[in-house]
Amino acid sequence: MTLTNDHPDVAALRAFNRLYTNRLGLLNAHLDQSPFTLTEARILYELAHRDEPTAADLMRTLQVDRAQLSRTLKRFADRGLVEKSEHPEGGRRQPISLTPVGRTTFAALEQNTCTAIGALLDTLAPTERRRLIAATDIVSEVLGEKAGGALLLRDLKPGDLGWIIHRQTVLYVEEYGWNQEYEALAAGILADFVKSFDPAREAAWIAEIDGRIVGSIFLVESDKSGVAKLRLLYVEPDTRGRGVGAALVAACIERARAVGYETLVLWTNSVLTSARRIYERAGFTLTEEAPHHSFGKDLVGQTWSLDLGQA
Amino acid sequence: MTLTNDHPDVAALRAFNRLYTNRLGLLNAHLDQSPFTLTEARILYELAHRDEPTAADLMRTLQVDRAQLSRTLKRFADRGLVEKSEHPEGGRRQPISLTPVGRTTFAALEQNTCTAIGALLDTLAPTERRRLIAATDIVSEVLGEKAGGALLLRDLKPGDLGWIIHRQTVLYVEEYGWNQEYEALAAGILADFVKSFDPAREAAWIAEIDGRIVGSIFLVESDKSGVAKLRLLYVEPDTRGRGVGAALVAACIERARAVGYETLVLWTNSVLTSARRIYERAGFTLTEEAPHHSFGKDLVGQTWSLDLGQA
């Protein structure tokens, strides 16, 4: 799919770009009163944060001209900030490193930029600042190297339930055209979950990657003795295929077994195909299917069951 | 409050800044192959989007040197891109405008940058792109001119309920140290609201500013005939004092009266002082107070009542 040029997203990103260069571009420009150019500062930063890169390395990551880089490094060397050494594998390559003087100089520069940015942040109200940082984190994550932080499963904390209801509803509305009925169902389930929560026999997990909620699952006691229900599994679409769902289900099964349940059941809908695969791989079997009309659609409800294999 | 320089927020914003200059800075630099510098492009942009600004105007908004600006404008004039006219009020001021040639040149330039940005966006998955745009919108809003968009009251749409539960819980946990009990209460209330929703006698409003949810309120029928309840009023802290709460309460009262209720009551807690002021101004009177232990705290519950003055 290709965007047309007058797509609103393009306009939004351009507006952002413009604002950013107008506001913060200056923050860079000469880092007021520092003796270093933006490019020089970027080079110093790379030198300080990498392990003896060669000039060619810097050229590629910072996208600067070879000539300019060569001269800049020479200036740095003249000022005693950097030194070049021999590359172990021979060749013309020269690993470059900061001298002690270079390190202290860089530290002072860092100090200045941090102060400048701190001053900028101080002009914002706490709420605004938090929103700004959250937003820039997202931009960094989306545009940044897709290192893909580690998956973390954690307990519930206040605000999670509302967030889950919100995200699940939005997802199911977008993907399957369901209506608000689902939101009420989820809200009801979670309200009951908290009200009658038995920490010894029930649990919930939130999956996080880089501090962002990317999935959740609930283990709830059922009416029938020895039977637990797995409920409200969901995984953010853009993190699917990274094992988030499997990890959540595994945690749920493990706990159910540890607590002493004999059977784990779950109710889902046939349209939720990616979830279905996760259940199958975890060993669940389809025990019942029945059409129903809910959330504004004709659906096929499914009951899946897993024998936890204990007396 | 002043931030220390090693505050994580500073680090986050710096990381963002670095990433941004590395990734998108190039997008600016020379807008590859265009004959215009970044500064020149910015000047052209301002000329195209403003009504005949003077050189001094440009100088202030773009933060460029007078000399540089003067020379750049002269170059533009030589190339036939801009023309200067007489300022109606006399003086040395010369309003500057693009010539037809300048307009078409600028249009071509725009086309290029849009294509470049479109190409960048096309490399992202749809979900990622949406997250990116949402994030940049927030940055623009926080750093941008605090024009403060218009307040919009709208109906409920799917996902709103979860969002409200999430935000209210986070706020009350942060501000008053309440626990998850509140989240369950809110989820239960809203689940019931949807399940037994009577469109003729009940309603809900979401307050939005610039597409962001900044508050909400619910009008719910009570057990007692002729009596309606106002529930779950909340306003985002950073938009308080802009009449959001008052507008929500006013909408609620108006509808309650229109539908034919005789009395509007609400239950709140004494610690919620900003809400209290809104109720007082709207004409509510405190009818009952009783201590209770909820949400992990000792609180004083209050019942407020408003006579809608109809037979």
Next chain:
DNA sequence: AAATCGTTGTTGATTGAGTCAACTTAAGGC
């Protein structure tokens, strides 16, 4: 062994953005 090619780094030459300071031109205030 020689020729070729790709990579790495240096140097020359040129352009023009960016900066500081001096100066001109107009308007308003007293």
Next chain:
DNA sequence: GCCTTAAGTTGACTCAATCAACAACGATTT
């Protein structure tokens, strides 16, 4: 009239940025 302030121009200088040519070295080919 004089002084102050703002707007715009011009001169002089620095140096980042860019292009192109070239030297050094390894790897590959012939």
